[in-house]
Amino acid sequence: MSAYSVTEPSRASKSIAAVLVVVYAIITLLPLLWIISTGFKSGPDSISYPPRVLFEPSLEGYVNLFTTRTRIGAEQFAALPPPETWYDKIVRQSGTVIAGQSRFGERFMNSVIIGFGSTALSIFLGTLAAYAFSRFKVPLKDDLLFFILSTRMMPPIAVAIPIYLMYRELGLSDTHLGMILLYTAVNISLAVWLLKGFIDEIPREYEEAALIDGYTRFQAFRKVVLPQAATGIASTAIFCLIFAWNEYAFAVLLTSGNAQTAPPFIPTIIGVGGQDWPAVAAGATLFLLPVMIFTILLRKHLLRGITFGAVRK
């Protein structure tokens, strides 16, 4: 008979936990799987009832996402030379021809520039500010920290109109720089607070040792504090990116022709030539990827945080 253990869960409770985790994963991942599969359906398959789980995959959604198409007269259509490329062929199947490139690629790039740009800026400023708040005697420290946090207390959209007017005056409307600054302003409170927590956890003795070992304060920060704050920086960066990446309201309000990001663009696909659900799903799928990849790349740092710390207590 095996001994009863207080620290080691029993076999039965482990199996129950495993089942629960798997069920939960399926429930949360199902909508995601549905979107990804819809992206590979043909138009009729995507709206058929009952819904089709098994279907013949098609790249129609992706082709439609990246192109604009036009319907031409029957005799004109018959007179066309045979399709030159695979995507020409897909478009012809629905009786249309490619009229040009859609703006999805451009919008997607805008999202990348603005999302990653504001994340980088938030992390850069946030780390420096958090270090200063954590280590130095800053006058009115508590009030300043509260002020920084208070910017998060109302929904950002509450200040949409003042920001809209201000941006118009400053010429920041519909610019990449404007959106980067705006998302940074929203994210910086989160970044400062999260990172201050992480930096507070790093004992000062490490930096003091580095100062005595012949390094300047900034070098000690770079060589000793930053590597140890990597976990905090990685998780903060993920939070910042997710916000900037998904933000919709400001993007609708402040961007149009030039700096529009993907979130306000994707819904407009619906209007182009009927309800093109596969194209919408394809756009949503591609839109998911960067945050997913970013999180997976930083996962190493997130996990490493657990095994950290040469601390004798």
Place this chain on the structure above:
Amino acid sequence: MAEVSLSHVSKGFGATQALLDVTLTIPDGAFVVLLGPTGAGKTTTLRLIAGLERPDGGDIVIDGESVVNDTPAQRDVAMVFQQYSLYPHLSVRDNLAFPLRSPVINMPEPEITRRVQAVAEALRIGHKLDNKATALSGGEMQRVSIGRALVRQPRIYLMDEPLSSLDAKLRADLRVELKRIHAELGATFLYVTHDQIEAMTMATHVGVLDQGRLVQFGTPRQIYEDPVSSYVASRLGQPRITLLPAGSFGHGAPAGAVQMGLRPEHILIGEGQPATVRRVERLGDQTRLHLAFGPHEIVTLADPHTLLGTGDTIAICPQNPLWFDAGGNRI
């Protein structure tokens, strides 16, 4: 290597006065041990010399020049902390090389490799050089942090209870090792400890701190045999000095004496007044007797092979005890 002196140095943290008007000279090549209970100002003294704190008043001079306005890097001192000593994201090798790669020293890599190897071997951590700092035992970590101080040749080594976390054998080994390094390099050390053996065996000078004041500075023998106060007398000695009212053994107290201090060597067994043995502690090389003497308890030493047991009565009398006045000062 250099002479370090503090003159009239004071330092407060909010309402607490950590150091008060401390004047102290650490001669070139000396091994100075600071003694005192927690909160006496020992660590603050080290941090002031290292440049991690700024004094509120007074001057700190290294090698004839005031350093109070210098950064820690400019002072060229090395410090071993009591804990949190290693950079956890670096290997043992990189931890040891860290000071040598600093912009101040910026030593060529081949020379760094050579020095790191030599120090690692002296501290018997050569086989651990490629380990992560986090993958070491407590004793190994502390040896690495001592090594990080030793790879340099700073003007002074500051050590804050570096051996307190180690087991007895390692502590004894490293004590000898540090003493050897001191003798070979002729380096100047300022060393904080609670451990009497470390103080007595390593120090050339001992400074005793009491609530931020330096109350006595002298050789270990002076501190032990000729303490200025009952406070200083209690810092050294195992078993600790026994303090009794001056008249406990009747006559003999000088004028003004309120207390008498009895170290084991001040107690003569076999004649005098009766005391009852309460407990016998056999430590191997020595045997301690806990005696009930009237309402007082006295701890003294007996012959290691004594046949005395609990309940026995013996006669004791004082021999050249230390006398203290009402303020605890030596008479």
